[in-house]
Amino acid sequence: xxxxxxxxxxxxxxxxxxxxxxxxxxxxxxxxxxxxxxxxxxxxxxxxxxxxxxxxxxxxxxxxxxxxxxxxxxxxxxxxxxxxxxxxxxxxxxxxxxxxxxxxxxxxxxxxxxxxxxxxxxxxxxxxxxxxxxxxxxxxxxxxxxxxxxxxxxxxxxxxxxxxxxxxxxxxxxxxxxxxxxxxxxxxxxxxxxxxxxxxxxxxxxxxxxxxxxxxx
Numbered sequence: 001x002x003x004x005x006x007x008x009x010x011x012x013x014x015x016x017x018x019x020x021x022x023x024x025x026x027x028x029x030x031x032x033x034x035x036x037x038x039x040x041x042x043x044x045x046x047x048x049x050x051x052x053x054x055x056x057x058x059x060x061x062x063x064x065x066x067x068x069x070x071x072x073x074x075x076x077x078x079x080x081x082x083x084x085x086x087x088x089x090x091x092x093x094x095x096x097x098x099x100x101x102x103x104x105x106x107x108x109x110x111x112x113x114x115x116x117x118x119x120x121x122x123x124x125x126x127x128x129x130x131x132x133x134x135x136x137x138x139x140x141x142x143x144x145x146x147x148x149x150x151x152x153x154x155x156x157x158x159x160x161x162x163x164x165x166x167x168x169x170x171x172x173x174x175x176x177x178x179x180x181x182x183x184x185x186x187x188x189x190x191x192x193x194x195x196x197x198x199x200x201x202x203x204x205x206x207x208x209x210x211x212x213x214x215x216x217x
Contacts, residue, residue, distance in 0.1 A: 031087065109139070112138075191214070
């Protein structure tokens with residue numbers, strides 16, 4: 001259920017303001033073409049996302065002041081076919097298409113830890129940080145460079161997310177052999193995956209990869 005709110009707020013908090021569009025038209029653009037297996041779900045997603053877009057920094061009860069609306073939103077997020085990747089898919093595709101236009105782009109990747117340790121029933125979640133419970137959200141952001149000034153500072157235009165992956169970290173367990181430690185799933189394939197998804201830059205484009213030292217792996 002949290003995955004749906006993360007997807008909605010991920011976009012409403014980062015990419016609505018630069019578009020200068022009202023909440024309604026912006027939501028139609030970002031969520032109207034999500035494939036959730038049923039047209040009624042598509043309509044419900046748009047209806048849910050609009051209040052979130054209008055108040056991206058608010059709580060769910062603030063976005064849905066009526067109990068019936070709030071309960072319906074929670075019920076929707078638990079339906080089969082509603083997932084983080086499906087909600088986000090239209091945005092990812094639009095960003096990748098925008099990145100095919102000639103120009104200079106920054107492709108920046110990083111991991112965000114979503115800590116839900118204070119919430120009830122967090123046992124099924126992965127371990128993050130120093131023993132907390134939650135998700136890890138790894139995303140690649142595409143930013144078009146419109147121009148450079150004399151101080152080599154870029155005037156930037158965020159285009160959107162080209163790849164985003166949510167995961168649960170494996171529990172830390174002691175007593176493993178060296179072979180078991182070496183064969184465990186690793187985070188290193190996550191880095192630069194956004195560039196692999198986007199493919200090589202088209203003629204007339206320059207892509208600059210930006211990441212912190214964790215990507216050195």
